[in-house]
Amino acid sequence: MGNFLRLMSCSCLLILTGCWDSLPIDERGFVIGSAIDMAGEIQDKNYDITVTHQFVVPGNLSNLSQSGGGGGDKKAFQNISATGQSPFQITRNMLSLTDLIPNSEHLKILIISDEVAREPDLFSSVTDSFIRDHEMRREVKVMITNGKAKDLLENESDTEQLPSRHINNIMENNIKSLELIQSVRVGTLHQYLLNDDSYVLPLITLSGKDINYNGAAIFAGKSDQQVGTLSNEEIKGLRLVKGDITNGMLPFHIDGELMIYEINTANSSIAINTANPEKMDISITINTEGFIAEMFGSRSLLDQQYINKIEKEISKKIEQTVNNTVKKAQQELGIDFFNFSSILRQKHYDVWKKIEKDWEDGEKLFSQSKVNVTAKAIVRDIGASDKAKDDGME
Known part of the structure; x- marks a missing residue:
């Protein structure tokens, strides 16, 4: 009987300690969209990039939805930017800019400026942490823009509270158009990078308040560098x-x-x-x-x-x-x-x-x-x- 009780006690301890590193949901900062821009000129292969994460503000979602879209007094999102050389390091440094712990489980889109994409080997370097991140799903959509990537995360819509979700919805609406390439997920991008095959990624642009999803960015497989557009x-x-x-x-x-x-x-x-x-x-x-x-x-x-x-x-x-x-x-x-x-x-x-x-x-x-x-x-x-x-x- 004594052995049985000791066994049960050990089992209970294992169960109780299984979630020791869990964070309360109100301490998590759910990132729904990310953008990467060049922060300055490259000198001697050294560069700085700016990473922008779009955090959801759950408390404001219901207020905006009741007002019929993006016209509420409070935004349902908060964009936070930081600069450095490594997206992984930059994200960790964001801890000093917010009281929330960045969480990428719900990340929908990753937008990268063509300034970054046109530099040899830089594109594969800055996307590496997004591919490796164990929190991130392989379904995250990757796209290129010929302007500032973070500007797209600031573009508010009359019909959608979250700019990242608005862009994600636009990318999904390519079913009946022969002029649009299908969305490219992080998992597919990983295969491109491994095979050294050339490939294309969707190209989106911001014109005033309108987001245009047309054209494609062409990448050379050897250097993973954007070399043109379609x-x-x-x-x-x-x-x-x-x-x-x-x-x-x-x-x-x-x-x-x-x-x-x-x-x-x-x-x-x-x-x-x-x-x-x-x-x-x-x-x-x-x-x-x-x-x-x-x-x-x-x-x-x-x-x-x-x-x-x-x-x-x-x-x-x-x-x-x-x-x-x-x-x-x-x-x-x-x-x-x-x-x-x-x-x-x-x-x-x-x-x-x-x-x-x-x-x-x-x-x-x-x-x-x-x-x-x-x-x-x-x-x-x-x-x-x-x-x-x-x-x-x-």
Whole structure:
């Protein structure tokens, strides 16, 4: 009996001491968004950065929501900035600026200024602590801005109390747009950094009080340095190459009239012929299905020959869009942001090991590769009307 009581006492002690380091919720400072800016010029590879964390002020959330948005007297957030060379160290130094302990469990977004992103190896250095932080979820969205990153965390919305949550919601609303790249999470960014593959990240800008989510920042995989940007039209080409599209709008012209093709599904297949490693053949085949969402003119869509002509024009438009993006990658930047390198590594490993140092650098074999694009578009539905207007209405 004595042994049993001693065993129970030890068990109780273990249970009671399990949460010895827990903090009361009112002492935690929940960070919902973070921003990183350059604090000054880089000298001899030494730099200072400014990290801004957006803390939620829970006591003011209900007040603002009752007033219908961001027009309350008290803000539901507090932005705190500090400067140094290490985001981890800077965050620890913030303890002297607030009576709350920073907690990143609810972090939604990480915004980084392009001043930071354009410095070789600096981007990977400043994101390292966000990748390693055991408190942080792998779903945090990472994005680039061409202005001050912390300014975006100050931009209040009429419909949302927390600027970080407003930006996060904007990033989520890219489902039906072919011009927007999908959000990139910290977990995905970690894979990019490990593989040395070039990649793209979403680009957001602040124009007055409006946040524009368009364009993309291109990063060279070797240096993890931003080397350029993609326009909305070029993003369409990138996404069509990547495939796996479930929604997207593609405007095109036929017989001088504008028509809108709404993509329901799109997939792509990529084959690389490595017979001549110094001039590889990359074949991209893109198949889409969709419907006519809008049209101008009076031609009937019940005419199968006209539908066939429309499908050819859509296919031509897809090929032209993709070829323009490929041209940007090969001739202007020499950067394989399509991740053809990943296909080579997976399916032609022996060849890849021989040429990997010359893919984007050295002999620049990516730029010398021949890329062939073939598209086939299918129109499954013409909508509720077979034409935009009657001939007699003209």
